[in-house]
Amino acid sequence: MIGGLFLYNHKGEVLISRIYRDDIGRNACDAFRVNVIHARQHVRSPVTNIARTSFFHTKRGNIWLCAVTKQNVNAVMVFEFLMKMIDVMQSYFGKINEENIKNNFVLIYELLDEVLDFGYPQKTDTGILKTFITQQGIKTQTKEETTQITSQVTGQIGWRREGIKYRRNELFLDVLESVNLLMSPQGQVLSAHVAGRVVMKSFLSGMPECKFGMNDKLVLDKGNKTNDELSKNSGGKPSIAIDDCTFHQCVKLSKFESERSISFIPADGEFELMRYRTTKDISLPFRVIPLVRDIARSKMEVKVVLKSNFKPTLLAQKIEIRIPTPLNTSGVQVLCMKGKAKYKASENAIVWKMKRMAGMKESQISAEIELLPTAEKKKWSRPPISMNFEVPFAPSGLKVRYLKVFEPKLNYNDHDVIKWVRYIGKSGLYETRC
């Protein structure tokens, strides 16, 4: 039970304040401002307890979102709600910033009335919310429409309304992954994991039933047990081990439990079908090889070799490598063969950017850093070299095997649906120590 929700700007001024339960006083928003936003020390914990009141906060750009409660609630639930709230607001008015919030003041209150009821989270699905909270002026709804909304919101399939019709039945499937890595200077993987999402955008008529299949190790193994012949054939196909996953509410969990098959009636438009995480057999798209040498007391040399490690036919994009420099750097000379490199004093780093890079290639940068002698001999902590990129495959190795669509009532079948699948691998925290 969330007691209240506050939105602050970066100065700590309250933009939105909505209180759901009586146990939260008006001064709660001041308590959070004083103890967290204006705290002398940077508050790192997302949950703060002040005078037996819990404050759960997250920050988007310059905006602080904070949920308050006096009860012992599930913190994960509260954060999930806050994230959903951010999604909802983004889908309504785009980027979350002070100006947008001020401009959509009324809308936000309207949304807050709908998504939380006496502090209990309700519908947070954008598609549904948009059916009855619109940005356009209020139009008088016909009786039919109102009954439809009511039946849908209260009915079994709350995420899809009936009677949807498209001329072209089409669906898009995006597999979005972010790779996180920490590597030792010698190239040893210290930790690596992939956080992935399967996002679906469906334009399907009627109430279709879909079935989604991927190369999940468990499913494949199960299939193999029943059919020994197949196991030999599919032995060559790589399967992946998923550590954990969560599904959109439309997925029938009972079926997943019993048969490991993902079947669902999709929401209309864009939604996140599943989220997952893998830690084994990750194909790391890039390898960073650092070489740092102190030449003299006031000079050091940095050399970084970047190797791409994927199919030569694929192209990585938006590559950016950030090499931290010591705090007493007084001058930097950079030399790189490919892309552009620049010393950014304001960030204390050398930033090396490349538009694209093909697989199985190698590139190199070398820099000479001049240092200024300092009064106190503080050892430089050598923060890791981080990098950003985008690759057109899934580093976890996940493959979509099939997505079948059945619509028994209307006259189209699986073959008529146009399906698009796309894989995007992005870097999360991709760091190499130097």
Add this chain to the structure above:
Amino acid sequence: MPTVSSRGDAMRGLAVFISDIRNCKSKEAESKRINKELANIRSKFKGDKTLDGYSKKKYVCKLLFIFLLGHDIDFGHMEAVNLLSSNKYTEKQIGYLFISVLVSSNSDLMKLIIQNIKNDISSPKPVHVNLALHCIANIGSVEMSEAFGQEVPKLLVSAHASASVKQSAALCLLRLIRTLPEAMTYAEWASRVIHLLNDQHMWLTAATSLIHTLSQLSPGDYKGCVSLAVSRLSRIVTSTYTDLQDYTYYFVPAPWLSVKLLRLLQCYPVPEEPAVRGRLVECLETILNKCQEPPKSKKVQHSNSKNAVLFEAINLIIHIDSEPNLLVRACNQLGQFLQHRETNLRYLALESMCLLAGSEFSADAVKKHRETVINALKTERDVSVRQRAVDLLYAMCDKTNSEEIVAEMLAYLKKADYAIREEMVLKVAILSEKYASDYTWYVDTILKLIRVAGDYVSEEVWHRVIQIVINRDDAQGYAAKTVFENLQAPACHENMVKVGGYILGEFGNLIAGDERSSPLVQFNLLHSKFHLCTPSTRALLLSTYIKFINLFPEIKPTIQNVLQNNNQLRNADVELQQRALEYSQLSSITSQDVLATVLEEMPPFPERESSILAKLKKKKPASVQVSLVGSPSLLLVSLTVQMSLIRAYFSLFYQPTSIGYHLALFSPTYPLMHKTPVLLMDAFDDVLTLPADLGESPSTESTEHANRPFMFKNSGVLFENALIQVGVKCEFKEQYGRVGLFFGNKTGNQLQNFAAAVSLGPEHQGKINVATQKEPPSQIDGGAQVQHFINLECISMFSGSPNLQLRYQHSSAPQQVTLKLPVIINKFMEGVDMNSGDFFSRWKQLGQPTQETQKIFQARHPIDTEAARTKLTGFGMCALTNVDPNPENLVGSGIIKTKTSQIGCLLRLEPNKQAKMYRLTVRSSVGEAAALICSMLEEHF
């Protein structure tokens, strides 16, 4: 100071940078901007071309600004030091600023900086000298004191230094003296510094501060400043405000200097020379007079500065304390302030009056303001002012007005602020005791105090009441009556129950005659509070009950019922359990006479300084000037002694069940300071284990073997047969010993012709002195017990132990028993703790064959180092740890103290676990002692 606004000094870059930072939207943007600027400055400082002074100054300035925003700056120090050698004032200024803010005192650059400062100090330009002086003062480190301790005074007294330089020098020197007083030599320039007071310029405010500090450090050298200060003061005071135009602040001439001069004068006693003294008195009078004049301005600054001078003058008057006229005038002046609407003034007036009340001349004048002060106490809004009012009331209280003041304070206590309640309670308690002419009034006051502010009544206070009541016969009856009445209130504070319990337990009989306070009513009243109290109070109440048994035998069954209730006997609190158990046994076993003796009325307490006062002193060291007598801690000791007597007596009949025997305290929260009870306690532990194996001894046999257990313990049953039981309890200290013997008649008939005498054999003649302290009676009634005390002194070393001849007639059959008294040489031994080195050096000193005795013998008991250690300690030696390299070996040391000599003994016991053998080596300065100890210990391992 030159302004910084000329064109070349504007530092546009800095202004832009600062405005950039101010325009930053977020913290991240700010830190990005700063990082960028830092990188820029680094590259500039690194650059090969040398920077000109202006840009150096600009960048150092930026660094300073960044530092003040809270970022770390670890470069640029060198550039700042370079700036010092510039000739331009602004560049120098920024350099010095950076150095005083940023350079730590242990930096490598300090030598360079000091060199630069030295150059500047000797520069002809006064502004440069000033900058250098400010920097020295701002850094103010030990290093600075050492480097400039000699230089700065020279400037101060130099002929051609300008006034502003002298001012800076004075302040700088003040700082250096505070840092490192020993670095200065004061005497050589003392007279010249004193004469600074004669200076025309009024920068002397700084000089006065310096002289004030100096005269505190070495009063003798600066004595001469008194007359100068007085004349300076009189010049200021008598001047009209137009005379010292430049230094007049809101019509008050030189208020700061006046205040400082007045403070300086407080460092010294009143000047001796009549002229100076007269002038000083005149000054003070003038100051007091000026306050009577109508204010020249309505501005608050005018009155503030005027009053500042006045209060400092009053402080000086109090310090002089020999001018009655002035004191009274000051007091009257303060009296006016008491009703002033400025809260601060009222506070100050009360505070100063507190001091005035201490002076004999003005005490009466202060008392005139009693009404006003009491009024202040009641109506004042500020708690700190009320606190001062309480202090003042306390200070002005005497015999004549004590009743009124105490009554007012008690009345106020009800609504007093929590912060000052405890102190007020202490003050009321002290005043009421100090000025009590009538002890009924005192008892009333304290009981009222407990009623009004029970939580704040500390234990010292209620202990004190009990002491006074016990020591005053005339107050006892009244106290019992009042306490009884107070206890009848439906809800009364625990402290009240404690006082009530104690007083009724002692003097309940004095009011028992009345129907309304009959014994049973008293008991029921107390017992109704029992369950609401904490264990410490309950323990006290149990003691009260046992005293009731003695006072009122008629309610004995009721009380015994309560004592034997499972609530008490099986209480989780050990102390309560123990008390209930012992008291119920005591009440059922003993005769009325014994009860009466054990539970007799407490003896009066010796008079001592009141510990309430001590407590108040601890709270507020300054404000206590009263002294009182008596101590409640003593009360506890005497109680403890009584308690332990009960137990000592008692342990002979009955073996306590709880092994973890606690000290017999009246209240378990008190740490015990007396040695006797501790010794007694040892006795009880032994009682638990001892008697079983000593069961039946033949009637005329000597009990040689029975002495063995007593080698390690000081008490137990010495002898027992069908007719008689002999208990013993000994205490030893150095060469003195005291043996208490308890003879219990186990039969129903009387033992007649009872006699007990110590007989010394020839081997003990002249070695032990025996004196009987209390002869036993010649008859012992059936079931009764008598005591017999013997004092001993060990003259020289002896072996064996003296005999005790016991003769009595049982049913006309004479009986004779010879007992060995548990007086053995080791009782006079005291353990000595020493370390390994000491031990072995002494061990080697005692290396002659006559001084050593060694025995190898079969172990009689399983070899256990811990048990052996315990035995050794019981024997009287100190078992030393970490001395012998082999931890199995046991090492001990002790000194046998006799009247004629002290014999040191060292011991080593080496076990051989395989062979179950011991090797015991004893070395002693006297060979016989070694042999004796060896033979004594041999049979015990």
